[in-house]
Each structure stands twice: as structure tokens, then as C-alpha cells.
Amino acid sequence: MKLFKTSIGRRSFMKTSVMAGGGFMLSFSWLASCISDPEKVLEMPKEWFELNGYLKIGDNGVITIISPNPEIGQNVKTSMPMIVADELDADWESVIVEQGPLNTDIFTRQLAGGSQSIRQGWQSLRMAGATARRMLREAAAKAWQVSVDEVTTEAGKLLHKGSGKSASYGEMASAASKITVPAEVELKSIEEFKIIGTPRKNVDGLGIITGKPLFGLDYTREGMLIAMIVHPPAFGKKLKSVDDSNARSLPGIKDIFTFKTYNEDYPRQWSDTSSFTELVAVVGNSTWEVMNAKKALKLEWEAFEEHTIIEESDVEEGTPITIQGGLESSDKHAELIAKYVAEPGRIARKDGDPEAAFKQATKVIERQYYTPFHPHNTLEPLNFFAHVTSEKAELVGPIQTPEYMEKTVSARLGLPLEKIDIQMTRAGGGFGRKLYGHFLVEAAVISQKMNAPVKLIYTREDDMTTGVYSPAFHALYRAALDENNNLIGFHVKAGGIPDSPLYANRFPAGAVENYLAESWSINTNISTGAFRAPRSNFIASAEQSFLDEVAEAAGKDPIDFRLELFERAKTNPVGDRNDYDAKRYAGVLELVKEKAKWTDSKPGVHRGVAAYYCHNSYVAQIVDLEMQNGKPVIQKVHCAADCGIVVNPLAATNLIEGGTVDGIGHAMYSSGMTFSEGKPDHNNFNTYRLIRHSEAPKAIDVYFVENDIDPTGLGEPPFPPVMGALANALYKATNKRFYNQPYLG
Amino acid sequence: MVNLIAYFYHQTSDLATMAQFNLSINGKQRQVDVDPNTPLLWVLRDHLNLLGTKYGCGVAMCGACTVHLNGIAMRSCTLPVSAVGNQEVTTIEGLSEKGDHPIQKAWLEIDVPQCGYCQAGQIMSAAALLKANPNPSDEEIESAMNGNICRCATYTRIKKAIKKAATY
Ligand code: FES
Ligand code: FES
Numbered sequence: 001m002k003l004f005k006t007s008i009g010r011r012s013f014m015k016t017s018v019m020a021g022g023g024f025m026l027s028f029s030w031l032a033s034c035i036s037d038p039e040k041v042l043e044m045p046k047e048w049f050e051l052n053g054y055l056k057i058g059d060n061g062v063i064t065i066i067s068p069n070p071e072i073g074q075n076v077k078t079s080m081p082m083i084v085a086d087e088l089d090a091d092w093e094s095v096i097v098e099q100g101p102l103n104t105d106i107f108t109r110q111l112a113g114g115s116q117s118i119r120q121g122w123q124s125l126r127m128a129g130a131t132a133r134r135m136l137r138e139a140a141a142k143a144w145q146v147s148v149d150e151v152t153t154e155a156g157k158l159l160h161k162g163s164g165k166s167a168s169y170g171e172m173a174s175a176a177s178k179i180t181v182p183a184e185v186e187l188k189s190i191e192e193f194k195i196i197g198t199p200r201k202n203v204d205g206l207g208i209i210t211g212k213p214l215f216g217l218d219y220t221r222e223g224m225l226i227a228m229i230v231h232p233p234a235f236g237k238k239l240k241s242v243d244d245s246n247a248r249s250l251p252g253i254k255d256i257f258t259f260k261t262y263n264e265d266y267p268r269q270w271s272d273t274s275s276f277t278e279l280v281a282v283v284g285n286s287t288w289e290v291m292n293a294k295k296a297l298k299l300e301w302e303a304f305e306e307h308t309i310i311e312e313s314d315v316e317e318g319t320p321i322t323i324q325g326g327l328e329s330s331d332k333h334a335e336l337i338a339k340y341v342a343e344p345g346r347i348a349r350k351d352g353d354p355e356a357a358f359k360q361a362t363k364v365i366e367r368q369y370y371t372p373f374h375p376h377n378t379l380e381p382l383n384f385f386a387h388v389t390s391e392k393a394e395l396v397g398p399i400q401t402p403e404y405m406e407k408t409v410s411a412r413l414g415l416p417l418e419k420i421d422i423q424m425t426r427a428g429g430g431f432g433r434k435l436y437g438h439f440l441v442e443a444a445v446i447s448q449k450m451n452a453p454v455k456l457i458y459t460r461e462d463d464m465t466t467g468v469y470s471p472a473f474h475a476l477y478r479a480a481l482d483e484n485n486n487l488i489g490f491h492v493k494a495g496g497i498p499d500s501p502l503y504a505n506r507f508p509a510g511a512v513e514n515y516l517a518e519s520w521s522i523n524t525n526i527s528t529g530a531f532r533a534p535r536s537n538f539i540a541s542a543e544q545s546f547l548d549e550v551a552e553a554a555g556k557d558p559i560d561f562r563l564e565l566f567e568r569a570k571t572n573p574v575g576d577r578n579d580y581d582a583k584r585y586a587g588v589l590e591l592v593k594e595k596a597k598w599t600d601s602k603p604g605v606h607r608g609v610a611a612y613y614c615h616n617s618y619v620a621q622i623v624d625l626e627m628q629n630g631k632p633v634i635q636k637v638h639c640a641a642d643c644g645i646v647v648n649p650l651a652a653t654n655l656i657e658g659g660t661v662d663g664i665g666h667a668m669y670s671s672g673m674t675f676s677e678g679k680p681d682h683n684n685f686n687t688y689r690l691i692r693h694s695e696a697p698k699a700i701d702v703y704f705v706e707n708d709i710d711p712t713g714l715g716e717p718p719f720p721p722v723m724g725a726l727a728n729a730l731y732k733a734t735n736k737r738f739y740n741q742p743y744l745g
Numbered sequence: 746m747v748n749l750i751a752y753f754y755h756q757t758s759d760l761a762t763m764a765q766f767n768l769s770i771n772g773k774q775r776q777v778d779v780d781p782n783t784p785l786l787w788v789l790r791d792h793l794n795l796l797g798t799k800y801g802c803g804v805a806m807c808g809a810c811t812v813h814l815n816g817i818a819m820r821s822c823t824l825p826v827s828a829v830g831n832q833e834v835t836t837i838e839g840l841s842e843k844g845d846h847p848i849q850k851a852w853l854e855i856d857v858p859q860c861g862y863c864q865a866g867q868i869m870s871a872a873a874l875l876k877a878n879p880n881p882s883d884e885e886i887e888s889a890m891n892g893n894i895c896r897c898a899t900y901t902r903i904k905k906a907i908k909k910a911a912t913y
Contacts, residue, residue, distance in 0.1 A: 075859070202858055204858075209844055209864060211797020213797070217800065251780070286779075286787065379799075379862045428863075429860045654899070659898075661901070662897070665898060684803075693891050
């Protein structure tokens, strides 16, 4: 057994009384119990003993485990405590999970993004459980006058075989809390896991299905006011004048005022992205009254000129960034894209002599792909609760980046960091949108002005038209085949508004002798940000569609064609900067091939395949599609994933299913956001399409590659490849290739 | 049809004078004093502290706000409180006493939710479906549930859970 220094998040292991929020959290969070039977009730202990920042044990053996990271639907609130509970050797049915508040002293990386919660939390969560277990064993050894090595544990119990003595964790909790935190601790070996790797239900399940107020939008406080904002109707515009004479006199309205989200000289962090920073606030007693007052406002807007904002950088005062003027339209964007595609891009990687390869080629295939901007459309619209006084700022709501937003709020309100208290509610979806916490700052500023507790609510229309979209992306691919149908040259030129989706060192880089990757980008004043598997989402769909076409031109099976390339990357890679493990990549493809019985064909069933690696996990999918009355019906999607150790197979499967359906939805149906004179063309679900029940696949099968690799996330990896697999299946069904999203636009 | 009626009411709203309404919600009589055009959704959430019914779009396109009106699924975001009358309103809080309606039990068993935000609406639509049609086919499930968006896309599990509930 290996000993590990308890150095990670060192302060987590000091016994503190900063189990912050305790009572306060319980006032709004439904007790997240791990009992799967709603009939059973856990009895609360009389006294709690804190063993470290992640857990406390009650005198009756009930254990509270703190889940540190924001829960946005990726199920970390169940999976992260499972890891602690396993190393603690707890009985899962005696565990209660509590959402931790932002506390950088105790927890590391309290961020929901990049599918990193489990991967980066793995070691500290295990350590937290193992340290507490060690302390319990030491306490028992002391009490029983035996060697600690002879004290074993099992499901919340301490045992000493020699003397036959035993005690529950509850009985030893008080003594254990007085033991010095060990400097080193043993972690379990993989075979010893009892909770990790087993299916465990969502700890908030009962709360969700009975309608408990778990979400930010549900948060209430005595004397709380409701606030909404009005932002410019178009990108490139700003506020000119406000006439609130009618709105002010409407019933229930407390105040209407304009405010700025950030101070002029404030260097904005990456998470402060926001196009509209001068806003009109409407504050009143109830949501409906505030909505009506919003409509009664008479506002004038004007186009803004090119100007600068300050962004955080290496220098303390930040770096000025230019925001261009002008009202942008989608047809103009299309013209610009065509221009950039025709010009040489910035070379990001070059192997061999691609030009010569294309000259020598017997066949050259060239294709172009496109996807529009996308709003995230979390079903819970943006919202936040704030109560700001001169003493402190209390903020409660759905946020993926509490650690970053604490700094922003502190700067904006002029309150020191220790006076900012951020509590995270369950988020009704994140997908990247709730990384950008301007709404939290807005709530704080409004509360400060009103000197009252305030809940800021975005309407769906506000949410969909306020920006921070996934960028519009384009990719041009070229492939060169020789007379034996070997891929001798590969060229990708990818760009976007405003970011390029290119990952120059990903597959097929490393598998092709002559390779060229170029990128370009176009400025915009439309704000953009990360959207579920940012950039990978589009580039995977384009690349995987293109490879399918190249395989066809080469007369090869699309899976065999890819496996050949992986073989090359494995045995004789080109270059040494290849961002993938060809063996694991091939592994998911082989697994899905076998499970889906790829080589069997069924009449009327059209199949497409794709595989992709991003956010540290590998996913391959096969889409089985039938045409019914001229419409594609997806009968089944077969998914194979390699995310290392699977912490919670039930939740992991759910995430893969969700990511798969979401990928199909966005690639095939979602309108995407287009613009006319800076104005978003959609503002609600009456025109903006999202995938619905009848369009979802009839079945999804999920398979995991079994290995001992430390776990990686699944919030993002299943989303990109399915778009390619779908395009390839659609081709088989219709004989038409699909290059532009949405495929059925 | 449901939405058309709601839409009609929506269009005829302009006066904002307060009025008193006696509502029958989850078997209890509740009284509110609000603008007659206030959608039932906001009466539930802001005035009666029944926060289980969710807001997702406000235009009857997402189903997050689904409640039962005399046992029939209805979007509460476009239903003015003045149109409720003495019809019996059931919200997610009133669907069962302990979260043990067959639909809720199946939801737990299949572990349906991801973020969970849409699920109250999904459950209310599904419960109304099963009441009207105890053994729905796949197509019937799809058409009854098509008005409920799940942004996390838990659709396959929802269908499984409805079929499971039908077997209880
Ligand atoms: S909120 Fe009522 S249908 Fe969307
Ligand atoms: S579970 Fe998130 S919207 Fe349905």
C-alpha cells in the first residue's frame, strides 16, 4: 500500500469551524440523502464532529459530506461525495450531502467547467475520506489499547479482530476529532473500492421530483424584491435615453434606474464577458409587475463607436482591448468568412511537405463546414439573489465560477473578499453559460442600490438575446490520396467569429506524413464564450464528417480507415506534439464496433460512425438511423467511452445519453443564432428550435472501456463526436452530405 | 388547443387593477389579491410560495410550468389567474404526499434527472398522460410529452420511466 502526503488542499485537513453555511444552507437546500428509498428517513445526530473541511460525523453515525463544486446537472453532487465516502469506508446510506459554499481555504478549484471536477478533485476527495478514516482508526486503537494496524473498517464500523471489539463511526467520532491530522495517509487500491464504480442515484433525486426549491430561481428571503434588467436590443448599441414615467407609476414598482456592471477602469477577468454593461434595472414586488413595467419603459438606443475596455493581463492595470463599432448581420458574416477562407491563414502546424503531397496526389478531396452562433439556453434562465449591506455581500444562486466572481463582485462593490459570501444552488443547466457571472454582479449592484435583498431574474428573452454565444465556426478540409488510396496529405484551415476552432495537434495530426493546420479569426462585438465542449463540438463534427468522405473516396470502411491511421500514430507518429493517446482512441472505436455489430447490416438501417477525444476522455459513437415518411428517425446510438475509472456508472451513463441527444439536437435541429443589424433573430423557443421528445433517439446503449486510469469527466466528451456520426448516417440514408448546421435547417 | 385559449386570454389583457381570487390548489383553498392578468405560474411562485412549478419561457413552449387543471396538463405561464375559476389546480407539490406517485417512483428508479430543472413539468405532463391513457405506446408518449423541453436531454430516460410507471 502506498502512502500519500496529505498535502493537497493542506488547509482542508486542519480542523476548523469553517464548515461555513451549515445552518444557513439547510434553510434552503433539501436534505440530500443517499438513501434510495423515499420511505426511509435518517435520524439527525445530537452532535456533529468535524474531521476535516469535507466531512463531519454525527454521534449516531450519520455522516455529512460536503460537495465542493457547483452542481449544474453533471451530477458531481453525488459523484464527488462518493469518492470521499469510499475512502472513508462509510455506509453510503448513512451519508447526507451538503453543497459547500465558496471557500478557497478548504477546497480546490470550485469550478464547473471543462469536465474537470472529478479529474481534478479525485486526489483531494480521496485524501479527505482516507484521512478521516485513519483518524477514526487511531481513535479506536487508543480506546482499545491495540495497534492501529490491527483496526480495520467496514461500512461505517471499526473492528478489531483479535479482541472482537467493534464500534460505529458515530461512537468514535468525538475521539477521532481530537486526533492529530496525519501527515501521510494510505489510499485504497482500486480493487478495494466499494462505492466508486457502483451505480448510485442522484442525491437530490427526491427533492427534484417533489418540486423542492433547489434552484437559484427558487431562492426567497423575507422582504426580497424582484429585479429585472433591460439590455440593448442589438449588439453594437448602447443606451441613449430612458423615459420611465409610465413604468414608474405601475403597481408594485419600487425603482427604475440605470447602472454599469463594471467600473470603467476595472480589468475584466475572462469570466466577466458581457456585451451589455450599461443596463436599466426595474425593481418591484413581484415578477409579473416587474415584467409589465419593463414593457412600459420608453427607451432609446444608439449605435456605439469603436471603444476600448480593460481586460486582466500580466500588468496590474490590465490591457485595453478594442471593441469594434457597427451593427453586424449574418449575411455580412458569411461574406467575411468566404474572404478569410480564400486567404492563407496563420500556420499552427506543418509536418512534411503538404504542398508537394497535394501536387502528387491521385485524388484530392476538399470540403467546407459551418455552424452558426448558439445560445446556451439553460432551461433555468440566468438569475441570482443578492443582499448587499455595508457590512457584507451575500450572494446565492447558480454559478459555475464562484471563485472568479467573488473577485469581480469585491472590486465592483468596494468590499474586501472576506466580506463576499457566495453560496451555490443547484443550477438548472450550465453548458458554459453560467461561467460568465455578469448576472451575479448585476444582482449585487442592484441590491446595493436598493439597500434590500433582491433576486434578479432574466426572462427567456433576456437570456437568449444577451450574448455570450458559442462562436460561429467554419472549417475547410483537404485530403490527398495516392494511387493506392493512402492518405498522404491533410490540410485543415479553420476559423471563426471571433475564435478559431482549430486544435492543430489533435488527430489526424501525427498520423499523416504531410500535414498543414491553419487558423483565422474575425472580430465581432457580439460576445461569445465557452459552450459545452467549446470548439471541439464543431471541429469534431466537421473532421469526422470529412474523414468519412475520405474513407469513402479511398474505398475503405470508415472504422478500418481510422484504425489504420491510429496504427500509424501508435507505431510511427509524425512529430512529437500529438495531443492524444492513439491506443485509447482506437480502443473506443474497436469497442463500439464490436458492441454495435458494425459489420452486420440491417435493411433500412443507415449507420454512421465517429470518434473524438477532448477534455481528457475518449468517445466513439455509431448512429443507426431509419427514414420514415422522408424524415430521419434515430433508432439507436451506440456509445463507447474511455474516461478511466467510472466513478458512478448510473450518472456517467446518464451524462453520455444527455450529451449524445444534445449533440444530435444541436447539429440537426437547433436554429443557431443569426443576426440582423446586430439584433438576434430569435428570442424564445417559439422560433428557436431545441430537440424534443419525438426527435430523440429511440434507444442509447453505453459501454465503458475498463481500465485503472484516474477518472476523467463526461460532461463534454460525448457531445462532439455524435454530430459527425449523425452526418455520416444521414449521408447513408439520403445520399447527401451535410456540411452546414443545422443539418435539417 | 390549450395554448390557443391561453394565448387568447393573454392578448386581451391590459388593465392592471387588483382583484381577489379564490383558488383551489392541491386540495386547499387559497386567496390571492393580484392583477387578473397575472399568469397562474407567478401566482404560484410569487404569491403562494409554491416554487416547484418552474419558469422556462413564459410563452407555452417549454413545459417547465406544467400543472394540472382538473387533472389535465396545462401551461401555467400563459394562463391568467382570472381564467382558473373554481377549477382544481394541482402542482408538483400536490401530486402525491410523499413523492410516491407512480410517475415519481419510476423517476427515482430510473434516476432520470440531470440538472432537474425541467423535471417537475415533465412529471406533471407524464402523470396527466398516464391518467388519461394508462398504457401509452411510444408514439403516444412522444406526442404527449413533446411540449416539454429537457435541455439536458434526458428524453430516453423519461420514456423509460413512463413505461415503468405504467407497469406499477
Ligand atoms: S414556462 Fe410555461 S411553457 Fe415554458
Ligand atoms: S434535466 Fe436539465 S432541463 Fe431537464
